[in-house]
Amino acid sequence: MPKEKNPPGLKLRLLAAERLRAVLGGNNFAPFSAAEIADSRDRALANRLVTTALRRHGQIDVALGELLDRGLPKKAGSFEAVLRLSLAQLLFLPDLGAHSALFLAVEAVKADPKARHLAGLMNAVLRRAQANSARLSGLGDDLLLPPALRARWVEAYGEANVERFATALLEGAPLDLTLKAEDSELIEALGATPLGLDTVRIASRDRPVEALFGYDEGRWWVQDAAAAVPARLVKADTGARVADFCAAPGGKTAQLVNAGYAVTGLDSDAQRVERLTENLSRLGFAAEVAIGDAASFRPASPFDAILLDAPCTATGTFRRHPEVIWHRSDRDVAGRAQLQRQLLANAVDCLNPGGVLVYCVCSLEPEEGEEQVAWVAEHLKSLELLPVAAEELGWLAPALRPDGTVRIHPGLDLPEGVEGSIDGFFVARFRRLGG
Numbered sequence: 001m002p003k004e005k006n007p008p009g010l011k012l013r014l015l016a017a018e019r020l021r022a023v024l025g026g027n028n029f030a031p032f033s034a035a036e037i038a039d040s041r042d043r044a045l046a047n048r049l050v051t052t053a054l055r056r057h058g059q060i061d062v063a064l065g066e067l068l069d070r071g072l073p074k075k076a077g078s079f080e081a082v083l084r085l086s087l088a089q090l091l092f093l094p095d096l097g098a099h100s101a102l103f104l105a106v107e108a109v110k111a112d113p114k115a116r117h118l119a120g121l122m123n124a125v126l127r128r129a130q131a132n133s134a135r136l137s138g139l140g141d142d143l144l145l146p147p148a149l150r151a152r153w154v155e156a157y158g159e160a161n162v163e164r165f166a167t168a169l170l171e172g173a174p175l176d177l178t179l180k181a182e183d184s185e186l187i188e189a190l191g192a193t194p195l196g197l198d199t200v201r202i203a204s205r206d207r208p209v210e211a212l213f214g215y216d217e218g219r220w221w222v223q224d225a226a227a228a229v230p231a232r233l234v235k236a237d238t239g240a241r242v243a244d245f246c247a248a249p250g251g252k253t254a255q256l257v258n259a260g261y262a263v264t265g266l267d268s269d270a271q272r273v274e275r276l277t278e279n280l281s282r283l284g285f286a287a288e289v290a291i292g293d294a295a296s297f298r299p300a301s302p303f304d305a306i307l308l309d310a311p312c313t314a315t316g317t318f319r320r321h322p323e324v325i326w327h328r329s330d331r332d333v334a335g336r337a338q339l340q341r342q343l344l345a346n347a348v349d350c351l352n353p354g355g356v357l358v359y360c361v362c363s364l365e366p367e368e369g370e371e372q373v374a375w376v377a378e379h380l381k382s383l384e385l386l387p388v389a390a391e392e393l394g395w396l397a398p399a400l401r402p403d404g405t406v407r408i409h410p411g412l413d414l415p416e417g418v419e420g421s422i423d424g425f426f427v428a429r430f431r432r433l434g435g
Protein backbone atom coordinates (compact mmCIF):
# COMPACT_ATOMS: atom_id res chain seq x y z
CA MET A 1 0.00 0.00 0.00
CA PRO A 2 1.47 3.43 -0.85
CA LYS A 3 2.25 5.66 2.13
CA GLU A 4 -0.22 8.43 2.80
CA LYS A 5 1.36 11.77 1.80
CA ASN A 6 -0.41 13.82 4.44
CA PRO A 7 -1.14 11.62 7.44
CA PRO A 8 -3.90 12.95 9.74
CA GLY A 9 -2.57 15.46 12.22
CA LEU A 10 0.59 16.32 10.25
CA LYS A 11 -0.63 19.67 8.96
CA LEU A 12 -1.62 20.72 12.47
CA ARG A 13 1.71 19.54 13.86
CA LEU A 14 3.56 21.59 11.25
CA LEU A 15 1.52 24.68 12.12
CA ALA A 16 2.21 24.18 15.82
CA ALA A 17 5.92 23.69 15.14
CA GLU A 18 6.02 26.86 13.06
CA ARG A 19 4.37 28.85 15.85
CA LEU A 20 6.68 27.44 18.51
CA ARG A 21 9.73 28.04 16.33
CA ALA A 22 8.79 31.70 15.91
CA VAL A 23 8.51 32.08 19.69
CA LEU A 24 11.84 30.29 20.26
CA GLY A 25 13.27 32.81 17.79
CA GLY A 26 12.16 35.73 19.98
CA ASN A 27 8.57 36.47 18.89
CA ASN A 28 5.75 36.92 21.38
CA PHE A 29 3.38 33.97 21.68
CA ALA A 30 -0.10 34.46 20.30
CA PRO A 31 -2.54 31.54 20.40
CA PHE A 32 -4.01 30.36 17.08
CA SER A 33 -7.16 32.26 16.22
CA ALA A 34 -10.30 30.92 14.55
CA ALA A 35 -9.13 32.63 11.34
CA GLU A 36 -5.92 30.59 11.43
CA ILE A 37 -7.39 27.20 12.40
CA ALA A 38 -11.13 27.07 11.81
CA ASP A 39 -11.91 23.74 13.50
CA SER A 40 -12.25 24.43 17.21
CA ARG A 41 -10.93 21.02 18.33
CA ASP A 42 -7.89 21.28 16.08
CA ARG A 43 -7.30 24.82 17.27
CA ALA A 44 -7.54 23.79 20.92
CA LEU A 45 -5.11 20.92 20.31
CA ALA A 46 -2.54 23.08 18.51
CA ASN A 47 -2.75 25.74 21.23
CA ARG A 48 -2.45 23.11 23.94
CA LEU A 49 0.69 21.63 22.38
CA VAL A 50 2.42 24.97 21.94
CA THR A 51 1.49 26.37 25.35
CA THR A 52 2.56 23.16 27.08
CA ALA A 53 5.92 23.26 25.31
CA LEU A 54 6.33 26.90 26.42
CA ARG A 55 5.16 26.43 30.00
CA ARG A 56 7.35 23.34 30.42
CA HIS A 57 10.28 24.95 28.61
CA GLY A 58 12.64 24.65 31.59
CA GLN A 59 11.88 20.98 32.20
CA ILE A 60 12.11 20.22 28.48
CA ASP A 61 15.52 21.94 28.44
CA VAL A 62 16.75 19.51 31.07
CA ALA A 63 15.24 16.54 29.22
CA LEU A 64 16.93 17.69 25.98
CA GLY A 65 20.25 17.90 27.81
CA GLU A 66 19.89 14.27 28.86
CA LEU A 67 18.52 12.92 25.63
CA LEU A 68 20.83 14.57 23.10
CA ASP A 69 24.38 13.42 23.72
CA ARG A 70 25.79 16.08 21.40
CA GLY A 71 23.28 18.83 22.06
CA LEU A 72 20.81 20.22 19.56
CA PRO A 73 22.00 19.94 15.96
CA LYS A 74 22.85 23.29 14.39
CA LYS A 75 21.05 24.72 11.32
CA ALA A 76 18.38 22.06 11.66
CA GLY A 77 15.24 23.88 10.49
CA SER A 78 12.20 22.92 12.53
CA PHE A 79 13.94 20.04 14.37
CA GLU A 80 14.05 21.71 17.79
CA ALA A 81 10.47 22.99 17.68
CA VAL A 82 9.11 19.62 16.55
CA LEU A 83 11.12 17.82 19.24
CA ARG A 84 9.95 20.17 21.99
CA LEU A 85 6.31 19.72 20.95
CA SER A 86 6.67 15.95 20.97
CA LEU A 87 8.39 15.94 24.35
CA ALA A 88 5.62 18.17 25.70
CA GLN A 89 3.10 15.61 24.45
CA LEU A 90 5.03 12.50 25.55
CA LEU A 91 5.91 13.74 29.00
CA PHE A 92 3.16 16.15 29.99
CA LEU A 93 0.07 15.41 27.89
CA PRO A 94 -0.38 11.66 28.39
CA ASP A 95 -4.04 11.82 27.32
CA LEU A 96 -2.87 12.52 23.75
CA GLY A 97 -1.05 9.19 23.54
CA ALA A 98 2.59 8.49 22.76
CA HIS A 99 2.20 7.01 19.29
CA SER A 100 1.23 10.22 17.54
CA ALA A 101 4.00 12.13 19.34
CA LEU A 102 6.61 9.85 17.77
CA PHE A 103 5.01 9.26 14.41
CA LEU A 104 4.09 12.87 13.68
CA ALA A 105 7.46 14.17 14.84
CA VAL A 106 9.29 11.96 12.37
CA GLU A 107 6.85 12.88 9.58
CA ALA A 108 7.13 16.58 10.43
CA VAL A 109 10.93 16.65 10.16
CA LYS A 110 10.73 14.62 6.93
CA ALA A 111 8.51 17.38 5.55
CA ASP A 112 11.20 20.00 6.26
CA PRO A 113 14.09 19.95 3.75
CA LYS A 114 16.37 21.51 6.41
CA ALA A 115 15.59 18.83 9.00
CA ARG A 116 14.86 15.81 6.82
CA HIS A 117 18.29 14.25 7.42
CA LEU A 118 17.54 14.19 11.16
CA ALA A 119 14.47 11.93 11.01
CA GLY A 120 16.47 9.01 12.43
CA LEU A 121 17.78 11.13 15.30
CA MET A 122 14.26 12.35 16.07
CA ASN A 123 13.00 8.80 16.23
CA ALA A 124 15.87 7.64 18.44
CA VAL A 125 15.59 10.60 20.84
CA LEU A 126 11.86 10.21 21.28
CA ARG A 127 12.15 6.46 21.85
CA ARG A 128 14.70 7.20 24.54
CA ALA A 129 12.35 9.80 26.04
CA GLN A 130 9.53 7.27 26.00
CA ALA A 131 11.67 4.69 27.80
CA ASN A 132 12.51 7.29 30.48
CA SER A 133 9.15 9.05 30.55
CA ALA A 134 8.27 8.17 34.14
CA ARG A 135 11.37 9.95 35.41
CA LEU A 136 11.43 12.82 32.91
CA SER A 137 7.78 13.70 33.41
CA GLY A 138 8.48 13.99 37.14
CA LEU A 139 11.21 16.65 36.78
CA GLY A 140 10.76 19.23 39.54
CA ASP A 141 8.65 22.36 39.22
CA ASP A 142 11.66 24.39 40.36
CA LEU A 143 12.92 23.91 36.79
CA LEU A 144 9.95 25.82 35.37
CA LEU A 145 11.75 29.13 35.91
CA PRO A 146 15.30 30.06 34.86
CA PRO A 147 17.49 29.89 38.00
CA ALA A 148 18.45 33.59 37.95
CA LEU A 149 14.84 34.76 37.59
CA ARG A 150 13.67 32.28 40.21
CA ALA A 151 16.27 33.61 42.68
CA ARG A 152 15.22 37.22 41.99
CA TRP A 153 11.55 36.44 42.46
CA VAL A 154 12.20 34.44 45.64
CA GLU A 155 14.02 37.47 47.03
CA ALA A 156 11.16 39.80 46.09
CA TYR A 157 8.14 37.57 46.83
CA GLY A 158 9.32 34.65 49.00
CA GLU A 159 9.58 30.95 48.24
CA ALA A 160 5.91 30.12 48.88
CA ASN A 161 4.67 32.78 46.45
CA VAL A 162 7.10 31.69 43.76
CA GLU A 163 5.77 28.14 44.10
CA ARG A 164 2.34 29.61 43.46
CA PHE A 165 3.70 31.45 40.43
CA ALA A 166 4.84 28.07 39.06
CA THR A 167 1.38 26.62 39.59
CA ALA A 168 -0.14 29.66 37.88
CA LEU A 169 2.25 29.18 34.96
CA LEU A 170 1.11 25.59 34.50
CA GLU A 171 -2.59 26.42 34.89
CA GLY A 172 -2.54 29.36 32.49
CA ALA A 173 -4.98 32.25 32.61
CA PRO A 174 -8.76 32.13 32.62
CA LEU A 175 -10.63 34.86 30.74
CA ASP A 176 -11.44 37.96 32.78
CA LEU A 177 -13.87 40.56 31.49
CA THR A 178 -14.62 44.07 32.67
CA LEU A 179 -18.34 44.79 32.43
CA LYS A 180 -19.61 48.11 31.20
CA ALA A 181 -22.36 47.88 33.81
CA GLU A 182 -23.21 45.47 36.63
CA ASP A 183 -25.79 43.08 35.16
CA SER A 184 -26.65 39.75 36.75
CA GLU A 185 -28.43 38.46 33.62
CA LEU A 186 -25.35 39.17 31.52
CA ILE A 187 -23.11 37.41 34.05
CA GLU A 188 -25.37 34.38 33.96
CA ALA A 189 -25.56 34.33 30.16
CA LEU A 190 -21.76 34.43 30.03
CA GLY A 191 -21.48 31.60 32.57
CA ALA A 192 -19.13 33.89 34.48
CA THR A 193 -18.20 34.25 38.16
CA PRO A 194 -18.13 37.76 39.65
CA LEU A 195 -14.68 38.57 40.93
CA GLY A 196 -15.55 41.77 42.72
CA LEU A 197 -15.79 45.35 41.46
CA ASP A 198 -16.70 45.16 37.76
CA THR A 199 -14.61 42.10 36.79
CA VAL A 200 -16.08 38.69 36.01
CA ARG A 201 -14.21 35.48 35.23
CA ILE A 202 -14.89 32.76 32.69
CA ALA A 203 -12.90 29.77 33.92
CA SER A 204 -13.06 27.76 30.72
CA ARG A 205 -14.57 28.53 27.37
CA ASP A 206 -15.12 26.65 24.17
CA ARG A 207 -15.63 29.65 21.89
CA PRO A 208 -13.57 32.56 20.60
CA VAL A 209 -14.04 35.83 22.47
CA GLU A 210 -16.05 37.31 19.58
CA ALA A 211 -18.64 34.53 19.94
CA LEU A 212 -19.30 35.15 23.63
CA PHE A 213 -22.60 36.65 24.74
CA GLY A 214 -22.75 40.44 24.57
CA TYR A 215 -19.58 40.93 22.49
CA ASP A 216 -21.28 42.58 19.50
CA GLU A 217 -23.33 44.84 21.74
CA GLY A 218 -20.11 45.97 23.45
CA ARG A 219 -21.24 45.04 26.94
CA TRP A 220 -17.77 44.07 28.17
CA TRP A 221 -14.11 43.96 27.21
CA VAL A 222 -11.32 41.49 27.93
CA GLN A 223 -9.11 42.63 30.81
CA ASP A 224 -7.33 40.66 33.50
CA ALA A 225 -8.56 41.40 37.03
CA ALA A 226 -5.15 42.86 37.92
CA ALA A 227 -5.05 45.10 34.83
CA ALA A 228 -8.43 46.55 35.81
CA VAL A 229 -7.05 48.02 39.05
CA PRO A 230 -4.98 51.07 37.92
CA ALA A 231 -7.74 52.96 36.04
CA ARG A 232 -10.01 52.68 39.09
CA LEU A 233 -7.42 54.57 41.11
CA VAL A 234 -7.64 57.67 38.90
CA LYS A 235 -9.91 59.65 41.16
CA ALA A 236 -10.94 62.79 39.31
CA ASP A 237 -14.18 64.77 38.96
CA THR A 238 -16.74 63.67 36.40
CA GLY A 239 -15.90 65.31 33.08
CA ALA A 240 -12.26 65.88 34.10
CA ARG A 241 -9.68 65.81 31.27
CA VAL A 242 -7.86 62.53 31.70
CA ALA A 243 -5.08 61.19 29.48
CA ASP A 244 -4.26 57.54 28.99
CA PHE A 245 -0.57 57.39 28.06
CA CYS A 246 0.37 54.14 26.28
CA ALA A 247 -3.28 53.37 25.74
CA ALA A 248 -3.59 50.66 23.09
CA PRO A 249 -5.42 48.31 22.81
CA GLY A 250 -7.55 50.34 25.16
CA GLY A 251 -8.73 48.31 28.16
CA LYS A 252 -7.89 51.14 30.52
CA THR A 253 -9.10 53.85 28.12
CA ALA A 254 -12.48 52.11 28.12
CA GLN A 255 -12.58 52.12 31.92
CA LEU A 256 -11.74 55.83 32.02
CA VAL A 257 -14.47 56.71 29.50
CA ASN A 258 -16.90 54.50 31.41
CA ALA A 259 -16.01 56.39 34.60
CA GLY A 260 -17.25 59.62 32.98
CA TYR A 261 -13.98 61.41 32.13
CA ALA A 262 -13.13 63.28 28.92
CA VAL A 263 -10.39 60.95 27.76
CA THR A 264 -7.40 61.31 25.43
CA GLY A 265 -5.78 57.98 24.52
CA LEU A 266 -2.16 58.31 23.36
CA ASP A 267 -0.01 55.55 21.90
CA SER A 268 3.06 55.54 19.66
CA ASP A 269 2.09 52.49 17.60
CA ALA A 270 -0.25 53.37 14.73
CA GLN A 271 -1.45 49.79 14.22
CA ARG A 272 -2.25 49.37 17.88
CA VAL A 273 -4.05 52.72 17.84
CA GLU A 274 -6.26 51.30 15.09
CA ARG A 275 -7.18 48.44 17.41
CA LEU A 276 -7.84 50.93 20.19
CA THR A 277 -10.21 52.86 17.93
CA GLU A 278 -12.01 49.66 16.86
CA ASN A 279 -12.34 48.51 20.47
CA LEU A 280 -13.78 51.84 21.61
CA SER A 281 -16.20 51.85 18.68
CA ARG A 282 -17.47 48.32 19.54
CA LEU A 283 -18.07 49.52 23.08
CA GLY A 284 -19.86 52.66 21.89
CA PHE A 285 -17.30 54.82 23.72
CA ALA A 286 -15.96 58.17 22.51
CA ALA A 287 -12.43 59.36 23.27
CA GLU A 288 -9.88 61.56 21.58
CA VAL A 289 -7.21 59.29 20.17
CA ALA A 290 -3.68 60.39 19.31
CA ILE A 291 -0.59 58.74 17.86
CA GLY A 292 2.50 60.08 19.57
CA ASP A 293 5.48 59.50 21.82
CA ALA A 294 4.52 59.80 25.48
CA ALA A 295 8.12 60.75 26.28
CA SER A 296 7.80 64.07 24.42
CA PHE A 297 4.05 64.61 23.88
CA ARG A 298 2.68 68.04 24.79
CA PRO A 299 -1.07 68.56 25.05
CA ALA A 300 -2.70 71.85 24.02
CA SER A 301 -3.57 72.31 27.70
CA PRO A 302 -2.54 70.22 30.72
CA PHE A 303 -4.61 67.26 31.95
CA ASP A 304 -6.37 66.89 35.28
CA ALA A 305 -5.13 63.31 35.54
CA ILE A 306 -2.89 60.92 33.62
CA LEU A 307 -2.80 57.15 33.65
CA LEU A 308 0.64 55.96 32.55
CA ASP A 309 0.56 52.24 31.72
CA ALA A 310 4.21 52.20 30.80
CA PRO A 311 5.83 49.75 28.40
CA CYS A 312 7.60 47.14 30.52
CA THR A 313 9.10 43.66 30.46
CA ALA A 314 5.56 42.29 31.00
CA THR A 315 6.85 39.50 33.23
CA GLY A 316 3.54 39.72 35.12
CA THR A 317 1.77 38.27 32.08
CA PHE A 318 3.66 34.96 32.13
CA ARG A 319 0.46 32.89 32.45
CA ARG A 320 -0.54 33.96 28.91
CA HIS A 321 2.99 34.64 27.70
CA PRO A 322 5.24 31.95 29.20
CA GLU A 323 7.97 33.05 26.82
CA VAL A 324 8.58 36.28 28.78
CA ILE A 325 10.20 34.16 31.47
CA TRP A 326 12.86 32.98 29.03
CA HIS A 327 13.19 36.00 26.78
CA ARG A 328 13.73 38.84 29.24
CA SER A 329 17.26 39.75 30.27
CA ASP A 330 18.67 42.09 32.92
CA ARG A 331 19.42 44.48 30.08
CA ASP A 332 15.75 44.50 29.05
CA VAL A 333 14.74 45.35 32.61
CA ALA A 334 17.26 48.20 32.78
CA GLY A 335 16.22 49.51 29.34
CA ARG A 336 12.53 49.50 30.24
CA ALA A 337 13.19 51.14 33.60
CA GLN A 338 15.06 53.95 31.82
CA LEU A 339 12.19 54.51 29.35
CA GLN A 340 9.65 54.47 32.18
CA ARG A 341 11.57 57.27 33.91
CA GLN A 342 11.46 59.39 30.76
CA LEU A 343 7.72 58.80 30.48
CA LEU A 344 7.16 59.65 34.15
CA ALA A 345 9.14 62.88 33.80
CA ASN A 346 7.20 63.97 30.73
CA ALA A 347 3.84 63.04 32.27
CA VAL A 348 4.49 65.48 35.15
CA ASP A 349 4.90 68.29 32.63
CA CYS A 350 1.56 67.42 31.01
CA LEU A 351 -0.35 67.62 34.32
CA ASN A 352 -2.19 70.50 35.95
CA PRO A 353 -0.94 71.46 39.42
CA GLY A 354 -2.89 69.24 41.84
CA GLY A 355 -3.43 66.69 39.06
CA VAL A 356 -3.19 62.94 39.67
CA LEU A 357 -0.71 60.60 37.98
CA VAL A 358 -1.30 56.86 38.18
CA TYR A 359 1.77 54.88 37.12
CA CYS A 360 1.49 51.16 36.43
CA VAL A 361 3.37 48.27 34.82
CA CYS A 362 2.44 44.63 34.21
CA SER A 363 5.88 43.61 35.44
CA LEU A 364 6.96 41.66 38.50
CA GLU A 365 10.40 43.28 38.53
CA PRO A 366 10.97 45.70 41.45
CA GLU A 367 13.20 47.84 39.17
CA GLU A 368 10.10 48.73 37.13
CA GLY A 369 7.80 49.15 40.13
CA GLU A 370 8.86 49.71 43.73
CA GLU A 371 12.24 51.15 42.74
CA GLN A 372 10.64 53.65 40.36
CA VAL A 373 8.79 55.15 43.33
CA ALA A 374 12.12 55.74 45.06
CA TRP A 375 13.45 57.31 41.84
CA VAL A 376 10.45 59.65 41.61
CA ALA A 377 10.96 60.74 45.23
CA GLU A 378 14.55 61.67 44.40
CA HIS A 379 14.18 63.16 40.91
CA LEU A 380 10.64 64.42 40.37
CA LYS A 381 10.25 66.78 43.29
CA SER A 382 6.99 68.23 42.00
CA LEU A 383 5.28 64.85 42.61
CA GLU A 384 4.15 63.49 45.96
CA LEU A 385 2.94 59.98 46.58
CA LEU A 386 -0.83 59.85 46.99
CA PRO A 387 -1.34 56.62 48.94
CA VAL A 388 -4.03 54.19 47.85
CA ALA A 389 -6.46 53.16 50.60
CA ALA A 390 -7.40 49.52 51.27
CA GLU A 391 -11.10 50.28 50.57
CA GLU A 392 -10.21 51.26 47.01
CA LEU A 393 -8.88 47.78 46.28
CA GLY A 394 -11.77 45.61 47.43
CA TRP A 395 -10.71 41.95 47.60
CA LEU A 396 -7.23 42.96 46.42
CA ALA A 397 -6.58 44.94 49.63
CA PRO A 398 -3.77 42.49 50.59
CA ALA A 399 -1.85 43.90 47.62
CA LEU A 400 -1.54 47.26 49.38
CA ARG A 401 1.99 48.06 50.58
CA PRO A 402 2.76 50.12 53.69
CA ASP A 403 3.65 53.17 51.57
CA GLY A 404 0.26 53.11 49.79
CA THR A 405 1.53 51.65 46.51
CA VAL A 406 0.05 48.41 45.18
CA ARG A 407 1.90 45.20 44.33
CA ILE A 408 -0.31 42.61 42.71
CA HIS A 409 1.16 39.19 41.94
CA PRO A 410 -0.09 35.74 40.92
CA GLY A 411 0.54 34.32 44.41
CA LEU A 412 -2.28 36.38 45.98
CA ASP A 413 -5.40 34.60 47.26
CA LEU A 414 -8.57 35.00 45.22
CA PRO A 415 -12.04 35.47 46.71
CA GLU A 416 -13.56 32.23 47.98
CA GLY A 417 -15.00 30.07 45.23
CA VAL A 418 -12.97 31.68 42.43
CA GLU A 419 -10.46 29.47 40.63
CA GLY A 420 -7.12 30.49 39.17
CA SER A 421 -4.81 33.44 39.69
CA ILE A 422 -4.16 36.96 38.40
CA ASP A 423 -1.46 38.83 36.49
CA GLY A 424 1.40 40.65 38.15
CA PHE A 425 1.02 44.43 38.29
CA PHE A 426 2.52 47.35 40.15
CA VAL A 427 0.59 50.60 40.70
CA ALA A 428 1.61 53.87 42.32
CA ARG A 429 -0.45 57.05 42.53
CA PHE A 430 1.08 60.52 42.72
CA ARG A 431 -0.18 64.10 42.85
CA ARG A 432 1.47 67.08 41.23
CA LEU A 433 2.14 69.64 43.93
CA GLY A 434 0.47 73.05 43.82
CA GLY A 435 -3.05 73.88 42.71
Ligand SMILES: C[S@@+](CC[C@H](N)C(=O)[O-])C[C@H]1O[C@@H](n2cnc3c(N)ncnc32)[C@H](O)[C@@H]1O
Nearest residue numbers: 246247248249250251252267268269293294309
Ligand atom coordinates in the same frame (compact mmCIF):
# COMPACT_ATOMS: atom_id res chain seq x y z
C1 LIG B 1 1.23 47.69 28.25
S1 LIG B 1 0.73 48.20 26.67
C2 LIG B 1 -0.63 49.21 27.07
C3 LIG B 1 -1.91 48.49 27.37
C4 LIG B 1 -3.09 49.44 27.49
N1 LIG B 1 -2.85 50.50 28.43
C5 LIG B 1 -4.38 48.73 27.85
O1 LIG B 1 -4.76 48.76 29.01
O2 LIG B 1 -5.01 48.16 26.95
C6 LIG B 1 1.95 49.38 26.33
C7 LIG B 1 1.67 50.30 25.15
O3 LIG B 1 2.67 51.30 25.16
C8 LIG B 1 2.86 51.73 23.83
N2 LIG B 1 4.13 52.52 23.84
C9 LIG B 1 5.39 52.05 23.92
N3 LIG B 1 6.26 53.08 23.95
C10 LIG B 1 5.52 54.23 23.88
C11 LIG B 1 5.83 55.61 23.85
N4 LIG B 1 7.10 56.03 23.93
N5 LIG B 1 4.82 56.49 23.76
C12 LIG B 1 3.54 56.08 23.68
N6 LIG B 1 3.18 54.78 23.70
C13 LIG B 1 4.15 53.86 23.80
C14 LIG B 1 2.86 50.47 23.04
O4 LIG B 1 2.56 50.71 21.68
C15 LIG B 1 1.76 49.67 23.77
O5 LIG B 1 0.53 49.83 23.10
